[in-house]
Amino acid sequence: MPGKVVSSPRVAAIVGPYLSGKTSLMESLLHTSGAIPKKGAIKDGNTVGDPSPEARGRQMSVETSIATCTYLGESWTFLDCPGSVEFIQDTLNTLMVVDVAVVVCEPDPYRALTISPILKFLDDHSIPHIIFINKVDTHLVKVAEVMEALQSVSGRPLVLREIPIREDDQITGFVDLVSERAYKYVPGKDSDLIKLPENLLPEEHLRRQYLLEALADHDDHLMEELLEEAVPPLDEIYADLRKDLQSDLMVPVFFGSAEQDLGIKRLLKALRHEAPESTSTADRLNIPKKTPLAQVFKTVHAQHIGKLSFVRVWRGDLSDGMALNGMTVSGMFKAQGGSNTKIAKALEGEIVALGKLEKANTGIGLAPTGAVELAWPKPLQPLTCISIKTVKAGDEVKLSGALHKLSEEDASLTLEHNPETKEQLLWGQGDIHLKVAISKLKGRFNVDVASEIPMVPYKETIKKAVKQHGRFKHQSGGHGAFGDVHIDIKPLPRGTGFEFTETIVGGSVPRQYHSSVEKGSLEFMKRGPLGFNMVDFAVNLYDGSFHTVDSSDAAFQQAARVALAEGVPKCEPVLLEPILELHIAVPNEFTAKAQRLVTTRRAGQILGFDGRDGWNGWDVVSAYIPQAEMNDVIVELRSLTMGVGTFSWSFHHLQELQGKEAERVVETRKKELER
Numbered sequence: 001m002p003g004k005v006v007s008s009p010r011v012a013a014i015v016g017p018y019l020s021g022k023t024s025l026m027e028s029l030l031h032t033s034g035a036i037p038k039k040g041a042i043k044d045g046n047t048v049g050d051p052s053p054e055a056r057g058r059q060m061s062v063e064t065s066i067a068t069c070t071y072l073g074e075s076w077t078f079l080d081c082p083g084s085v086e087f088i089q090d091t092l093n094t095l096m097v098v099d100v101a102v103v104v105c106e107p108d109p110y111r112a113l114t115i116s117p118i119l120k121f122l123d124d125h126s127i128p129h130i131i132f133i134n135k136v137d138t139h140l141v142k143v144a145e146v147m148e149a150l151q152s153v154s155g156r157p158l159v160l161r162e163i164p165i166r167e168d169d170q171i172t173g174f175v176d177l178v179s180e181r182a183y184k185y186v187p188g189k190d191s192d193l194i195k196l197p198e199n200l201l202p203e204e205h206l207r208r209q210y211l212l213e214a215l216a217d218h219d220d221h222l223m224e225e226l227l228e229e230a231v232p233p234l235d236e237i238y239a240d241l242r243k244d245l246q247s248d249l250m251v252p253v254f255f256g257s258a259e260q261d262l263g264i265k266r267l268l269k270a271l272r273h274e275a276p277e278s279t280s281t282a283d284r285l286n287i288p289k290k291t292p293l294a295q296v297f298k299t300v301h302a303q304h305i306g307k308l309s310f311v312r313v314w315r316g317d318l319s320d321g322m323a324l325n326g327m328t329v330s331g332m333f334k335a336q337g338g339s340n341t342k343i344a345k346a347l348e349g350e351i352v353a354l355g356k357l358e359k360a361n362t363g364i365g366l367a368p369t370g371a372v373e374l375a376w377p378k379p380l381q382p383l384t385c386i387s388i389k390t391v392k393a394g395d396e397v398k399l400s401g402a403l404h405k406l407s408e409e410d411a412s413l414t415l416e417h418n419p420e421t422k423e424q425l426l427w428g429q430g431d432i433h434l435k436v437a438i439s440k441l442k443g444r445f446n447v448d449v450a451s452e453i454p455m456v457p458y459k460e461t462i463k464k465a466v467k468q469h470g471r472f473k474h475q476s477g478g479h480g481a482f483g484d485v486h487i488d489i490k491p492l493p494r495g496t497g498f499e500f501t502e503t504i505v506g507g508s509v510p511r512q513y514h515s516s517v518e519k520g521s522l523e524f525m526k527r528g529p530l531g532f533n534m535v536d537f538a539v540n541l542y543d544g545s546f547h548t549v550d551s552s553d554a555a556f557q558q559a560a561r562v563a564l565a566e567g568v569p570k571c572e573p574v575l576l577e578p579i580l581e582l583h584i585a586v587p588n589e590f591t592a593k594a595q596r597l598v599t600t601r602r603a604g605q606i607l608g609f610d611g612r613d614g615w616n617g618w619d620v621v622s623a624y625i626p627q628a629e630m631n632d633v634i635v636e637l638r639s640l641t642m643g644v645g646t647f648s649w650s651f652h653h654l655q656e657l658q659g660k661e662a663e664r665v666v667e668t669r670k671k672e673l674e675r
């Protein structure tokens, strides 16, 4: 293989579906390159990746882990990303700053679909990527079938870079399709160079030809050579591989076993020879040619150290103490899993953590001359929420401070205060996402919170109009209180809210008290006869009387409340429930299941379905679902769709709710209000 001297440090993300072996692969890469003397294992909880107690406890990655090694004199930083869709925000952020991504997948054609969302993101952003089919130590891996399945979910052509050598159905080595050398795996050691097995020659030839033809699609010179049946020089093939990967024209596919360290050196070498350098990545991302310039891709509020902004250094070098975006870098660190080592300088291309840049948001460009706006993915829309409360009274300020930090670390986790239900809602991507956040609140910020299913913000309205008289009269000691009103109460169309008017003639209620009647009505509508906020009705003040001494703003407010308290129950109050509009995106083999999910919910209504824009083989089912029925929609959708189904949502309208369900809601509300 031709030598290629790359001086700048490079960065590879390790991505792929949940539990495909990414953290194990990072461990193996670190071990194979000599960065760690002994390998840890997921089951033993001692890998370099996943250092947080939450990741260790659940044996899953919940955020990106960072580790650096030197391989053949070159610096590599690996960013081991979470696979679970619930923690995908960190993965998407991480992918924005890497030179290359290694997509780790299971050796199972039926699970190929699970990598389609990540491939789509990589293709949409033209991020060079390599596929690594992991776990080939498990029996009966059919590489050709896996390849076919993977191709069906990739927008780019995949090319197999090696073919398996088998003994008794077990993969025991590989033939490199470029060098045409055969290797036998030796667990724990380098693979042995062996003679290319005769029986593999036809397949080797076929696959190699396919690889060359794929390269020739973007290289006329190579195409001519192939047409003339000339043997293309290896240098030319390697140059094409490098170029096609860099432009994301083609996806090379390798296989191996992270756990057994098989095929790892092959992967490292491919990365070394073919992954783009940081300057070409910076150019691909249109990073301005300002020096120095770095970009924050991850923010962590570390215990003892404080805020750490993890950056990719795009242009020039950084040093501790320098001013960036008007702030002084206070502490510069190199992360290796859970440990941070203090350093003084960071080189172009490196990943480092900068201390105490309090105002630096994730995604921002940092420069001595001030902030630089750089492309950054929008935070994911939250899909589910819980209502949270501090267990200890007085912890509220601590809680909001801690949550502010957690959502700074993870933009897909947000806090909302609902003024209607008076709840604090913690929004996220799924159950585990929220549970992990609660565990971090306790472990890192020492705040205990209790959680429950959030209330539905029901509303109520009226269906009939009435005329109502209301009088408030009070005599206590000196001054009395007097207000007297005649009002029309009538329903308004859905979505109108509340309207107040007056048609007083002859000053029966003096002008200054009209707004008092409105205020009283607004106060009353906060809780209608069913216990909820009232909407979509009108009050018209048309008559009344007053007393020159005893009438006051307060007395007229009170009179309005008296009138409404008596009048509204006569207007056929009715409950309104919020209905959400959902756009459920699923691969089309699951479209019928997604539709069933809608129709099996109370009042779920399918509006139609269509192809998903820009997503081959995906549909979007549009539907209305009552908010009260939303709680486990994401859980069920994921379980129906191998985890890849998702949805976007928005509030759509309020809808009358009657019958048993309405009675249940009103009864529950009554009990709540009595508490």
Ligand SMILES: Nc1nc2c(ncn2[C@@H]2O[C@H](COP(=O)(O)OP(=O)(O)OP(=O)(O)O)[C@@H](O)[C@H]2O)c(=O)[nH]1
Binding pocket: 016, 017, 018, 019, 020, 021, 022, 023, 024, 025, 042, 043, 059, 060, 061, 062, 081, 082, 083, 084, 134, 135, 136, 137, 138, 256, 257, 258, 259, 260
């Ligand atoms: N047989 C076999 N098992 C493996 C291999 N690589 C990983 N595993 C196992 O697969 C499981 C998941 O491994 P991880 O490395 O945590 O997978 P991951 O992709 O990082 O998981 P998430 O980050 O949570 O998505 C663990 O039980 C590993 O021991 C492999 O090459 N062969």
Ligand SMILES: [Mg+2]
Binding pocket: 021, 022, 023, 024, 050, 060, 061, 080, 081, 082, 083
């Ligand atoms: Mg992992």
